[in-house]
Amino acid sequence: MARVHEITIWTRGVVKDKEGRDVANALTLAADKEGKFTQAFDNYVDLPDRVNVPLRKYARISDEEIEMRYDYENEKPEIVVVVDQAIVKGVNLLRGMERDGVLVVNTDRSPETILKFVPNSALLKTLVCVDADGISGKATVDFSGTEGGIDTAGLGAGIAAPLLGAVAKVTDLVKLENLAGIVKDVEGLRRGYEQAVVVSLNGGAKKEAA
């Protein structure tokens, strides 16, 4: 089985639940357009979510059919997306991550501030900081897409769009053009792509050049 790329999204219950779900869904739909095999789902353990509870959304992207159908948690995330910056203080975000991971944080603070709260930052290759709140300015609160229901609000209308742009900037799993065809707020997506601050850590850039 080819490598399954695991993406974990940390978000806050109810108030930013929709945004986290949108990130997972849009990433997998964009990868699906390239003919990749994908899965996107909530973490069952975190549900039912309550207001402000840290909770996880999962996405998986693979070139071949994903055979880990009954593994319901991402044990070894490659990319971790944080929708609310205060979560970096509350949770061991990089648990299970192998070397050369990517951390994408929605923050208006400097990368140094975020790194201060990531104790195992030696695992990271790249840290991406994007001020998605400042770019988009709103979090969609909508429950129509939960539990298999049809999403009537549309994907990526709020802070999910700039976050997706930041993810597209540092990974080749998804293409920005494909995301632009899915996300509602295309302008926010492009601004997130342009304004994301990418920090290479632990010689990540050097390794890529070699």
Place this chain on the structure above:
Amino acid sequence: MFTIPKEREVPFAGITPAPVNEQPMMITGNWRTYRPVINHEECNLCMNCVVFCPDACWQLNEAGDEVVWNWKYCKGCLICVNECTHGALTKEHELDFEDGVVRLEKLF
């Protein structure tokens, strides 16, 4: 009369030790995005925060001259900031502080 073999003397699932003051298995401090910060000079000990806190995170200290905040369980609802009569409580972002790191290995 039968005896339970030693290896089967296990506690029932879902039983946790009864908390005396705090329940260390249910720490909820990582729900917080903003925290209330008290200015003790402004505080006149009206006890509104103690009464209104849904999680009893504001308590009078033993000397009885200050209210003390419990960062481990405060969920950041900021009801206390709303109810404070003297404006002694302010809302501050969690990342402005280095303390109060709740790194739970397992969420419940």
